[in-house]
Amino acid sequence: MVKFLVKRLILSVFVLFGISVLIFCLARIIPGDPARLALGERASDEAVAELREAMHLDAPIYEQYYYWLKDVLKGDFGLSLNTQRDVSLDVQQFLPATLELVIVAGIISIAMAFVFGLLSSKYKDSWIDGTIRVFSYIGISVPAFVWAILFLLFFGYVWDILPVFNRLSAGIPEPNRITGMYILDFCLQGNLRGALDALAHVFLPALALAVGHIFQEARILRSSLIDNMEKEFISVTTGYGIPKRKIMSSYLLKPSAISVTTVAGLDFANTLGNAFLVETIFNWPGISRYCLNAMMTKDLNAISAVVLIIGIIYMIVNIIVDIVIAALDPRVRLGD
């Protein structure tokens, strides 16, 4: 297990290094002078020349990369064109909101996937199964940003059930910043009312991100449950008179959970990507909205920082998924 993890981590470091090269290349491929772009049209030629010097733009490309990486490793991504602040400060400010959003979305999708997957395999070929099947088609075909618009509209305006916009209701003070994730911060400070309010605010955008995955993952769980039900080892366990409930909840569920966990990990990439659009729709003050604004204005420092950070988040999620799979599957944990 330890060996497996170490190997996994070393590989991740290499990939991360690769991502940094890729991002650097993207930022330099852009036509025009990066220094001019960073300072804007109205900057003086002297200022541009000064920045060119500071960015080592006259050095060979690999040296430029070296200086860039050195700064990045120190947490210095340079100034943001939009906010005129250090990008690292912006990231600190906006990242927790996005983390909160995608984590809630991930939890909703996997939890609901298990509920619906178990239901549709238990009531296989019934109307419940059929309904979930239809929803899985709808879930596949309707993009997350459309869900976001629909939820905003119906839950937010037409029925007015859940709050839309902002992370908290008016009148509820922000929690003292510990992690920056409001739900967690409120919980840590024992403010249940605040935590629930924060949860209510994050719920709709998170659901918009999750809904496409819920039914797809449920279908995957359903088919692996049904596949495994036909397996000899379940027949053997049944033959030994082990109660049905026990078979369902452990002998069948554990091997079936492996495939759905893998898929949920891959789906998380989608969640992170779609967050860019959903945050914009809900005006969610997260890093994705920040980055999308940066993209519209070619704010390269901000783009590089956010893409790198998203790469790291996705990597961490993948490592967690690998650990969960290793915990579920001894063939992975102990090697074949």
Added chain:
Amino acid sequence: MTITNGNLAEKSSDTSRLLDIRGLKVWYKTYRGNAQVVDGVDMYVNQAEKIGLVGESGCGKTTTMKMILQLLNPSQIVVPEGEILFQGRDIRKMNEKEIMEIRRSYVSMISQAPMAALNPVFSIGKQMEDIVRYSGQFPKAGRKEIREICAQAVNDVMIPDASRILDSFPHQLSGGMRQRICIAMSLVTPRQLLIADEPGTALDVTIQDQIHRLLRELVEKKGRSLIMITHSLGVARELVDRIYIMYAGNIVETAETKSLFASPLHPYTNGLIQCVPRLSGGGISAGIYGYVPDYVNPGIGCRFCSRCPDAKAICAKEKPKLRQIKPGHWVACFKYEAPSAERGEQ
């Protein structure tokens, strides 16, 4: 030479029988119609008796055995008739609770495929302990005692270092080891009837032989009954007291092992015996020509008649019944039915 007409099961007035299957038919639903895979099987097992059920792949052996434990998916099969009496009670009429009781305490089945029979994500120990825990036969045993019982069962199947084996996972064990574990599982709690479905088929011959010896020793030592399913008469000869020959869902011949080998009656049995390799040579036997018939439209006659070297006109029109030719030796074949010269030869 006596010829007795009638049903094998009817003659069995003996109530001490552990298992008594009477006229069992099992059909699988397919898109072409019902596949009549088990077509009226009669067989019984006495206390502490070892019997063999021999036939080629796909002849309904496993289906018959799975019916005993009710392991077939009820939505996929039709059971038009038949009784499965276990200690005089019909398993087919039992409710869910009673069937669970049979599975927990009376009958166990060793699967055909040791590679697929163990759950890949649970340790051997966990799987075996659950069998003991849910058998209800050791209600007072704690975690430690249950583990002891399992370790003992693993020792019984000649695996040293039981504790390490219990902590390992199926993929870490060789095929032979897994087969032994399957046997250990079936014997870990006292059950009267053990059904072994071609144990060792997937293994190489030397290990297969060890497994068979081991199984026989354990069954004899513990006084259990055994149904050994195999496609090899050679294996059956080594292991069991009495043999049922099954062909395409029918029992075609049954006798004590010695009697069967001394004078095989059914043409199919003869074919099977010729398939047993002999040291005295003679090359590879001719085998049996042709294939098992189509189960959806098996025809009304003897199911073997298209492959039978001795087939006559009647064989295609009527199904032969099991008849007793010698004490304990029954055969279903028209060859021994017609009141003609053939009988004189016997």
Added chain:
Amino acid sequence: MKRNDMMNETFNLDHRGLLSPSTMENIKISFYKFTRNKFSIVGLLIVLISLFLAIFANKIVPYPSHITGYVDYSQASLAPCAEYWFGTDIHGRDVFSRVIYSFRGAMLMSIVVLGISVPVGVTFGLLAGYYNGTWIDTLIMRVTDIFLAIPALILALSIASIMEPSLMGSMIAVTAMWWTWYTRMVYGLATSISKEYFVKNAELIGASKFHILFKEILPSCLSPVVTKMALDVGWVILMGASLSFAGLGEQPPTPAFGTMINEGSKYMPEMWWITIFPAMAIAFVILGFNFFGDGIRDMMDRGRQ
């Protein structure tokens, strides 16, 4: 098993070793397998409709002039009616015409993206799989890993963001990242196929590397590649719509699903038709290509007849 299939195919033998009926029969079997699932037929219909709309968009739309920067405020924001089936947007343009016309850009994008990225991705995958364990394998697959380590939409957005926003820009951005999935898939297949005897045989008789890669290994990889391509058409369209929704794809006034949804979302819920119809069109296309892809998979599946 696979080997056996290939033998049978070469000699036209079926599983009993008999000469099988010819190509006509094969087409019939393929058609039967494809149509066994009714959803596949629905998928095929949607695919054909989408292609038809894309090709003849300018001929069939009721208001061809509305696909440009046309403005008629007297007709603005009309709800769906007999004259304007999907209503009109805030500039008075016919939403129906604009939705239909959007099929053109969407289909063009998926054809261009897949037309370039699939051959490239497959070639890289074949090379990496065949030269398994060499530096070629390492180089190609590590680069692939890096691309796949960034969520697809984010990578596409970042590549698109450094170019001028346009349909062309979004095509380049999506093409630049899409090949990696094919590389990874073909890599896995080619690695195992390279070990098969028929490849070894070709090597022994001195066949050229080109022949081995494209005539020996590629045919065995083809069915999953084709299946994925059928499914991917829908996903490329979604990616294009996401980019244009974000403002980094097709630019107004040329209609595109994403921009229409984005513009319309400002006027929800009162003017729901501006948003809902293009959204339904995307769902229609993605669903159609999914069903179609499933049908292709059933058709390509040799195992189950």
